[in-house]
Amino acid sequence: MPISYSESSSEAPEEDLGWAYADADWGIREKCFCGRLMKIETASGLASGNGGRKYYKCPVWVKEGRGEHICKWWDEGVTEEIGILQGKVADQKERLATLDRQVAFDPRIRELRDEVALLKDEIVMLLDEIAMMKEENAMMKEEIAKAGDGALTLCVLAVFAAISYLFK
Known part of the structure; x- marks a missing residue:
């Protein structure tokens, strides 16, 4: 899309970035895509069965379908964040296990450990x-x-x- 003074700059983007927004919306975000801080609110709709349920959203979000701002149930975000942390813990455990195996089988590491003690x-x-x-x-x-x-x-x-x- 060429930039010119004669064309309107308020045209919708040609590329659908939904996949990027979905990836960036994983877990709990402090800021929206637009840069504003997220707000935590409580749902008041008793008819929908979500009354009292917490959610966080961008202050600009107004029931839009384009996905340019974030609105997400708080418990879903926490569940995703726990999954992210569990993955990180599993990675660290694997790294420690790898180090333990290296120490156990590499005589140089044992020699270095003995030399450090001396x-x-x-x-x-x-x-x-x-x-x-x-x-x-x-x-x-x-x-x-x-x-x-x-x-x-x-x-x-x-x-x-x-x-x-x-x-x-």
Whole structure:
């Protein structure tokens, strides 16, 4: 369909997109195809047997047959959403089972797991060594600080002795 100024832009689309709308309407949607947020309402039609039943719909939807906006029973949407989640859980279970089989049959993974355990033990030992070195460093600083007073006195005496020897 060419775009021009002489043709009306309000023509109906040439392609039927019902299949795309049906796919996109699966489960519970937060927004309609038009971008508006969905509203949850309660049916009031007692004659139809749906009185009190909840549904969600686009605020613009008005009993249309074109499928451009969403209107759906809430319980059907929840049932579909549960089905979607069950599929995702089944996929995750299968992935975990596959990983378990790989771990069980792949010796490299067992070797890596053992190596990781050894490295963890080595890290713990190194952290203990670092803590001991910090303690030793603190003790040496204290000893140097105490000995520093005597060394200064000794240096002053040595300088005094050298000066007195020179001026004898």
